[in-house]
Amino acid sequence: MNPAPNLILVGPMGAGKTCIGRRLAERFGLEFVDADQAIVDDTGSSIPAIFDNLGEPGFRVHEKRVLGALLQRGGQLISTGGGAVLDADxxxxxxxxGFVVYLRVSVASQLARLQRDKTRPLLQRDDREQVLHEMAAFRDPLYRExxxxxxxxxxxxxxxxxxxAVVRL
Ligand code: S3P
Known part of the structure; x- marks a missing residue:
């Protein structure tokens, strides 16, 4: 028998996936699962430590494995990492x-919301704005897909x- 479907949030860093996800999970009686936290729990390493030790490619391998396992289960609200959609599988x-909600956000809002963030390895650089624009251009069509x-x-x-989201679900 197929497990119950999930509600899945996709979108970039700073879109509010965790905050909105927790609220939606409560509203619909779903278990809230943060995919990044699941990677941390599974590996015993923080996201920055995984990037430091294995680089982005190594992180993506863990992300694919852990997300794949999460998606086999049902009845969850899954908040995915911003780069999860990079992989076609x-x-x-x-x-x-699951039913997939794309939380879109502008680069300006991302910059404001993530101003003091130290937990996103891909943003620990001086040209944050440029990086976010490039990510948005590349990833927006993937989120929409x-x-x-x-x-x-x-x-x-x-x-x-x-x-x-509640009224449109
Ligand atoms: C990433 C987003 C992060 C996390 C990692 C890489 C990305 O998740 O998976 O730092 O490539 O956009 P959030 O979108 O939850 O911040």
């Missing part, structure tokens, strides 16, 4: 295994974005 599984619903988080507080 991940995209296929994400689409198959998997999404059943897109919500622009620039326009709303987390509570409002959650309410918007």
């Amino acid at each position: 991940n995209r296929r599984l994400i689409r198959q295994r 998997v999404a059943d619903l897109t919500i622009d988080t620039d326009l709303y507080t987390p509570a409002e974005a959650t309410a918007h």
